[in-house]
Amino acid sequence: MQLPFFRRKEIETPPDIAAASLRSDRFRLEREVDWQRLDRIILALEKGRPKRISDEDLLDLPVLYRKAASSLAVARETSLDAAALEYLESLVRRAWFQVYGPRITLSGWLRRFLGGGWSAAVRAIWLDICIALSVMVAGAATGWLLVARDRDWFFALVPGAMAGGRVPGASAEALRATLAPQAGSEGLASFAAYLFSNNTGVAILAFALGFAFGIPTLLLLVYNMALLGAMLWVFAEAGLGWEFAAWLSVHGTTELGAILLAGAAGLHVGRAMAFPGDSSILAAAQASGQRAAQVMAGATLMLVVAGLLEGYVRQLIGAPSARAAIGGLMLAFWLGYFLLVRRPIEHET
Amino acid sequence: MSTASQAVQAAANKRQRMLLTPEGLALPLTIASRGARAGALLLDLTFIALGFIVLAIVLGLLGFSVIGLATRSTGPVVELLMVVATLSLFLIRYGYFLWFELGPRAATPGKRVLGIRVAARPQDGVTGGRLTAEMVIARNLLRDVEVFLPVFFLVSGGEQAGVVGVATFVWLAVFVLFPFANRDALRAGDVVAGTWVIEASRAKLQQAMSVDLASARDYRFGEEELAIYGEHELQVLETVLRQGNAAAMREVAETICRKIGWEAGIGDERAFLEAFYAALRARLEQGMRFGQRKKDKFS
Numbered sequence: 001m002q003l004p005f006f007r008r009k010e011i012e013t014p015p016d017i018a019a020a021s022l023r024s025d026r027f028r029l030e031r032e033v034d035w036q037r038l039d040r041i042i043l044a045l046e047k048g049r050p051k052r053i054s055d056e057d058l059l060d061l062p063v064l065y066r067k068a069a070s071s072l073a074v075a076r077e078t079s080l081d082a083a084a085l086e087y088l089e090s091l092v093r094r095a096w097f098q099v100y101g102p103r104i105t106l107s108g109w110l111r112r113f114l115g116g117g118w119s120a121a122v123r124a125i126w127l128d129i130c131i132a133l134s135v136m137v138a139g140a141a142t143g144w145l146l147v148a149r150d151r152d153w154f155f156a157l158v159p160g161a162m163a164g165g166r167v168p169g170a171s172a173e174a175l176r177a178t179l180a181p182q183a184g185s186e187g188l189a190s191f192a193a194y195l196f197s198n199n200t201g202v203a204i205l206a207f208a209l210g211f212a213f214g215i216p217t218l219l220l221l222v223y224n225m226a227l228l229g230a231m232l233w234v235f236a237e238a239g240l241g242w243e244f245a246a247w248l249s250v251h252g253t254t255e256l257g258a259i260l261l262a263g264a265a266g267l268h269v270g271r272a273m274a275f276p277g278d279s280s281i282l283a284a285a286q287a288s289g290q291r292a293a294q295v296m297a298g299a300t301l302m303l304v305v306a307g308l309l310e311g312y313v314r315q316l317i318g319a320p321s322a323r324a325a326i327g328g329l330m331l332a333f334w335l336g337y338f339l340l341v342r343r344p345i346e347h348e349t
Numbered sequence: 350m351s352t353a354s355q356a357v358q359a360a361a362n363k364r365q366r367m368l369l370t371p372e373g374l375a376l377p378l379t380i381a382s383r384g385a386r387a388g389a390l391l392l393d394l395t396f397i398a399l400g401f402i403v404l405a406i407v408l409g410l411l412g413f414s415v416i417g418l419a420t421r422s423t424g425p426v427v428e429l430l431m432v433v434a435t436l437s438l439f440l441i442r443y444g445y446f447l448w449f450e451l452g453p454r455a456a457t458p459g460k461r462v463l464g465i466r467v468a469a470r471p472q473d474g475v476t477g478g479r480l481t482a483e484m485v486i487a488r489n490l491l492r493d494v495e496v497f498l499p500v501f502f503l504v505s506g507g508e509q510a511g512v513v514g515v516a517t518f519v520w521l522a523v524f525v526l527f528p529f530a531n532r533d534a535l536r537a538g539d540v541v542a543g544t545w546v547i548e549a550s551r552a553k554l555q556q557a558m559s560v561d562l563a564s565a566r567d568y569r570f571g572e573e574e575l576a577i578y579g580e581h582e583l584q585v586l587e588t589v590l591r592q593g594n595a596a597a598m599r600e601v602a603e604t605i606c607r608k609i610g611w612e613a614g615i616g617d618e619r620a621f622l623e624a625f626y627a628a629l630r631a632r633l634e635q636g637m638r639f640g641q642r643k644k645d646k647f648s
Binding site: 020021022023024025028029032035036039045046047048066069070072073077078079080081082083084086087089090091092093094096097098100101106109193196197200201204205207208209211269282283285286288289290291292293294296297 | 451
């Protein structure tokens, strides 16, 4: 005997069909059992427990759905039972979302995404990547030139907390000390996690601001790169330009690449909304948004890698040549991945 | 019908849209009201805040015990906890919405409480498409600018920082108030992703109305008596009968008797109304089969 708490409610058989005096009620009573069966299957799917559905129920699902849809079509024309119509409409609507819902699982989506979907999306926004790259180079050059002309610009561009002693006029030894690797490996994991969450926030902001026709994204890119250009000038002044570039490139190629992709994704949406061409603004925004979202999802992955590199590898490896080699290797890897991996052939699941 | 309920009904009608299924069936969809969406968002933010608090309490309890045991203040276990905390903060902020909207119900717990869900918006009159993972990612990435940034801005008192603060406030207000500027209550994330938020309540199957009408033969109605009311009044009568409120039934019975010229009795309202309902519905459905529909008593 099962405890009453967990026993599933059985589908009640409807009362004697012939006892209903109205023809529309007889129509409904004949089909009630099927509707309730469909309701139960859809409920199991909505709760995310597809294993609860028996095999025969699963095979019958499309048939039950079509029966319910045709019952709704007939009931609209012949019945005035508002409650039954409302029930049928909500049932068919819920069944539609389940039957015609997404057909791919999360792992299947990941496989398709990493196996070429991401690369194809990146290649599709090549023009925005070029624009973002030129803006970033211009921003870095601007930062360098501004600080080279007038040192006070450094303090305007770089917030004090981030500078942390790396200011114009600092001695070469002090600057070299900031580039040195760390002795032990404690505290690195939390540092890496902090960097990751911080950088991802900036990248997502760069993408989200693309909605405003891409202009704030450009400004954000210029500002971040001007910061970088200013720091580069400080180290070059002290004769440590190569060491700083190597220190930066360990994680920088990946992180700057991720920010480049995020900015390009935002620009893609902004440009599509500003110049929609033949389609409406909404349609253009949607088409570009889907491509840009794929690129963004991948940029987040790149930032995970960059966070790990910055947190662990950079602090543990000291020689500038080794750091530059790692940076160059990562750059080659990303370029190869984006340019060479083809979109996979779609198989119907 | 009072004007208030009429106004509510009119507002709900403005939110009706049609979805064309591949079977050729036109399903009515109702766009979720802006109040429902705001309420769902507030609920979700409350759940997220509760999650933070619970996590902080758990870490605090563990941290206390660990610091008491270890000789140094930083040990590998504490560091692991810090990593878990930082990543959880990040994941909860971005992953909470993503995880639930990618699930089978396409609704976060806040949305589920209010009975709404996310769906793909049909483009250019084409039948409704599928909600893909890219759509959900796009709409959630933009939520950052619309929700979290304004919240941080207000919490840190940014709008008092002079002209820049005011400008930022206006700028963020454009994003936050975007749903009020279009008909489908789309926010910026919905525009970019091609989705919208619709009502997804679940109706229960009620009893068939004409099943046990032993008293149906006690009352006979003639042609002219049944010709007065239309479909709208029939559905109001059905609602009254399903709710079973005795006072409402008495009032409706008196009104009907007045209209059809009968003397209203006392104590037999339910049987009278059921009989009238069955007879009226039989007559109206017969008219439907011949293509004559009477919308209400004025038509």
